[in-house]
Amino acid sequence: MKKGKLIVISGPSGVGKSTAIHGLMERCPGMYFSVSATTREPRPDEQEGVSYWFKTRQEFQSMITEDAFYEYAEYSGNYYGTPKAPVEERLRQGIDVILDIEPQGAMNVKRLCPEAILVFLTAKDFSIIEARLRGRGDTDEAAITKRLKQARWEYTQAPRYDYIVVNDTPARTVEDIYCILTASKLRAADNLDLLKMEESL
């Protein structure tokens, strides 16, 4: 059984990662979308293992100690992280796994899992990102400046990715990511077993 592929969709906040991933999951129904762990309180509509893996602060810190995360970070007093175990289990089962993480986390994944396929999603024009960041109901100019600065840093990371996809038409973006995933499974180095028929010659 061949291992599944680990594909990381990353890029600045507001670029449209969630929509692209949603489309890809529809295109490839067998994929597993990696669920994050968090110490934040579950909201009424959130389900364990679907929305998040809900952890106490102590549990989360034990997991950090046990090196159980690909990456983690603290935002507004809560931890968020990408647990390794559920991802690795699916990969072993031959299931492709998709991760939605920020560029800093993406670099950590690549370090721990060099065969991961890193896709940087960008916009056709930066004004689109800016408009989306401004449009999130936060009109505080200082906060927007901070987000733009963050986006700027994230763009500097793009050359370290394997692929860059311009998120212009949603259908095209899904198709591009689908092609990246499909092509990655056809690499000669991973498919030499297909040549075993040579023995029958």
Next chain:
Amino acid sequence: MKKGKLIVISGPSGVGKSTAIHGLMERCPGMYFSVSATTREPRPDEQEGVSYWFKTRQEFQSMITEDAFYEYAEYSGNYYGTPKAPVEERLRQGIDVILDIEPQGAMNVKRLCPEAILVFLTAKDFSIIEARLRGRGDTDEAAITKRLKQARWEYTQAPRYDYIVVNDTPARTVEDIYCILTASKLRAADNLDLLKMEESL
């Protein structure tokens, strides 16, 4: 303007290269299929620059001297070769080019043009190749043995390719090659210009 991609479809005789290429050309109408040069006499229905570039023996030998071929070979007293100039012109114009060549020629292309994408087409089961080789109206067992030996050698070359595609369902094969081509255009190293929007930050 970005250069076109050079994609080489190769594999043993009888594996279905022509059908796959025909399907790919329909899927990607803008592509250019590289036309071979030959010293063989044109048949009544054959057109210069469509079926072949027809050359005299002297012309062909001059081209060899001028290093004008990616690869060439002599079969049954006639030369056949892949001229560089028409391919390189299309690539410069941003047009993708597809080559249909035998594994030995494919290795020469890779040597001269390292960015070429090499696809080895294989069958689901070797008995399919054998049946097709036998079914070409040549029932001479010695000739068949020779062809099978050639196919065996060609399989040994497959690990040197970039991709291996199993030609099981024709539509799937076309889709796989299309994905390989599409993904190759999305590689980060070739698309850093897409990040120029960073300057607007």
